[in-house]
Amino acid sequence: MTETCKYKRVLLKLSGEALMGESAFGISHDMLTYLAREIKGITSLGGELGLVIGAGNIFRGVAGFASGMNRASADNMGMLATVMNCLALQDVLEQHKIPSRVLSAIPMETVCEPYSRRRAMECLAIKQVVIFAAGTGNPYFTTDTAAVLRGLEINADVILKATRVDGVYDKDPLKFDDAVKFDKLNYSEALQRRLKVMDSAAISLAMDNNKKIIVFDMNIAGNIKKAVCGNVAGTLLKGDDNE
Numbered sequence: 001m002t003e004t005c006k007y008k009r010v011l012l013k014l015s016g017e018a019l020m021g022e023s024a025f026g027i028s029h030d031m032l033t034y035l036a037r038e039i040k041g042i043t044s045l046g047g048e049l050g051l052v053i054g055a056g057n058i059f060r061g062v063a064g065f066a067s068g069m070n071r072a073s074a075d076n077m078g079m080l081a082t083v084m085n086c087l088a089l090q091d092v093l094e095q096h097k098i099p100s101r102v103l104s105a106i107p108m109e110t111v112c113e114p115y116s117r118r119r120a121m122e123c124l125a126i127k128q129v130v131i132f133a134a135g136t137g138n139p140y141f142t143t144d145t146a147a148v149l150r151g152l153e154i155n156a157d158v159i160l161k162a163t164r165v166d167g168v169y170d171k172d173p174l175k176f177d178d179a180v181k182f183d184k185l186n187y188s189e190a191l192q193r194r195l196k197v198m199d200s201a202a203i204s205l206a207m208d209n210n211k212k213i214i215v216f217d218m219n220i221a222g223n224i225k226k227a228v229c230g231n232v233a234g235t236l237l238k239g240d241d242n243e
Contacts, residue, residue: 006230007158009048009124011151013144014162016054018218019085026057027085032092038218039129040098041225048124050154051131052147053089055081075139079106082143086133087112093129100129105137105146117153124154144202152209159211160227161198162218167235168197184236197237206237213237 014035021028042049058081086102093100101123102112112133113119123130135146144161151159165173166181170193173179187207190197197203197215206213216227216234226232 003045003225003229005042005045005047005228007047007156007228009050009154009156010042010158010160010228011050011052011147011154011156012160012162012224013147014051014053014218016056016058016060016081016085016143018057018162018164019053019088020057027088029092032089033096034221035089036092036096036098038221038224039093040096041222042228043098043127043129045225045228046127047228048127049129050120050124050150050156051086051089051129052135052143052150053082053085053131053133054143055079055085058084072139075135075141079134079137079139082135083108083111083133086131090131098129099127100131102131102133105132105134120150120154130154141201142199144198145205148198148202148205148211148213152205152211156211159206159213160224161213161215162224163215164217164219166217166220166233168195168215168237170195172196182235184238186240187237188240190237197235203237207239210239 019027019031021031055078059077083104090100090102103115104112105115107114120130132150135143168182168185169179171179187203190203214227214234214236216223216232223232
């Protein structure tokens with residue numbers, strides 16, 4: 001059976017920790033290679049892909065704040081760390097003959113292009129993978145919020161959040177054997193139960209704009225492609241009125 005994209009344009013959110021692979025810190029070339037192969041599965045179907053990557057493998061702004069740093073300074077450092085991750089992924093994508101562009105919310109023209117919605121839409125239209133760097137460009141906002149924001153701006157059909165587990169649970173399945181998985185979940189319930197899917201600002205933004213989010217396990221080969229085709233066994237976050 002020929003596979004087709006259920007979602008033609010998607011925004012994929014990756015955590016910075018995902019780039020560590022088996023390491024305790026930094027960027028794993030093996031993991032970047034794995035991600036490039038997974039991404040090629042989407043582009044081979046003609047899908048249009050935007051990416052937002054966190055920075056937890058290098059520096060987390062909230063952790064810096066907790067250790068005594070000024071929150072704005074810590075978040076700025078975190079946003080700069082996302083640029084490093086984005087450039088690393090772009091390099092490996094190019095090695096796999098996948099055209100891409102890094103667009104940064106913090107202007108740094110000698111390193112990558114500044115973000116604008118118009119430029120992002122132009123790149124997506126010619127099937128380039130667009131990697132959104134530097135979060136929203138503002139402190140106090142996480143890369144989860146940046147992912148939802150960019151997904152809305154590019155009019156993505158869905159936001160995909162790739163994680164270490166196969167969906168959203170009522171408690172951490174890596175710690176509790178009796179954790180129960182949700183196949184579908186309303187935004188309001190996720191907020192009320194304080195489920196650690198995305199931060200509350202990201203979920204509220206998705207809820208206000210009725211944008212679906214699919215949470216799934218990125219460590220199973222082919223799952224990103226399955227998610228784009230609507231066949232992944234994850235959790236669908238949706239509004240009360242969505243199917």
